[in-house]
Amino acid sequence: MADPFFVDPYFLLIDSDTAYESPLKLISITAYLPRHNLFHLIRHTCLKMAKETGVPKLKNSSNSLQWYTRLKTFMIAKETWPAVKFVPKKRDKLPTTSKEKSDYSALPFNDDDDKNDEFKYHPKNNEALHHILTHCEDGPANKIRGIRSAREAMVTLNKLYGTSSEVENYLVAERLWTTTYASAGTIEKYTEQFTDTWNEIQRRQIGLDFLIRALLVYHLGTYYTGFQQRKRETGIEKLSFEEIISQLK
DSSP states (O other): OOOOTOGGGGGGOOOOOHHHHHHHHHHHHHHSSOOGGGGHHHHHHHHHHHHHOOOOOOOGGGGGGHHHHHHHHHHHHOHHHHHHHOOEEEEOOOOOTTTGGGGGGOOOOOOOTTOOOOOOOOOOOHHHHHHHHHOOOOOHHHTTTTOOHHHHHHHHHHHHHHHOOOHHHHHHHHHHHHHHHHHHHSSSHHHHHHHHHHHHHHHTTOHHHHHHHHHHHHTTTTTSSSHHHHHHHHTEEEOOOOHHHHHHH
């Protein structure tokens, strides 16, 4: 009986670039793998892709700033960011359907029939859209289902989950309270994270008064999660210390 945990040597050929840039190569590799290794191949590839890109999946507004910053850097490195900046242009005339393509039709439950698409996109639009979608959790991904333009997808996600500078200040302050040696794991990561947060506080010119108000909200712990979430979404810049106290009573 074959060992279900056997790791085939072909795993060594698979990296994140294979999955992102050469799906045909990935398919050709799987052709040489025993069937019982297919699940491990998929799991191995997905985990390695997530680890190597360094981009978190977009959950909601709570991690949208980190997501956008890292995804933009990743896409610049992969040369797909220009597709996000590209403004789709209307075609002079719709492309004619060739005889070869006449045998194909969109699935009845899908919306991928683009033969009548009146817009012309950047050459790397599809790859850019793939990068965006693979770094979204199910909720945000569903919000851009059917969108064909990488630019429109990014604009839509930022409208839904982007944070204002006021909310960003609160999230930066929150990092000050949540950065611990235990969560960092090593003294190098701990000091690096604290330094990054401190530099961001100075860059944004966040004052002590604001930090105290943010600390007051954060230390409510799990007892006032609804109140905390509302402050993450609306910010506390315009609220005085006394007003926050009054809202809690």
